[in-house]
Amino acid sequence: MQAAPLFSGQPRQTGTHISCKNCHAQLRVIRACKEVYLFCDTCGEKFPLTDYTEFLDQLENFISNIPLDRI
Numbered sequence: 334m335q336a337a338p339l340f341s342g343q344p345r346q347t348g349t350h351i352s353c354k355n356c357h358a359q360l361r362v363i364r365a366c367k368e369v370y371l372f373c374d375t376c377g378e379k380f381p382l383t384d385y386t387e388f389l390d391q392l393e394n395f396i397s398n399i400p401l402d403r404i
C-alpha cells in the first residue's frame with residue numbers, strides 16, 4: 334500500500350553538478366508541485382529547465398531518484 338500523500342505539493346530538491354550561468358556555483362534542482370526548476374544558492378537565481386536542455390537526461394535521473402522521505 335502506498336503511503337498517504339503527505340508530501341504531495343511539497344517541493345523536493347537535490348544537488349546537481351550543473352553550473353550556474355551567473356556565478357558557476359552548483360545548482361540545485363527543485364521539484365515543486367507541477368514545476369521543476371534549477372536554483373542557485375549562491376546568487377539566488379532561478380532557471381527554468383529550458384535553459385539547461387543539454388542536462389535534461391541527467392535531471393530526469395535526479396528527479397526520479399529523489400527520496401520521498403528526506404529532502
Ligand SMILES: [Zn+2]
Binds near residue numbers: 355357373
Ligand atoms: Zn549563481
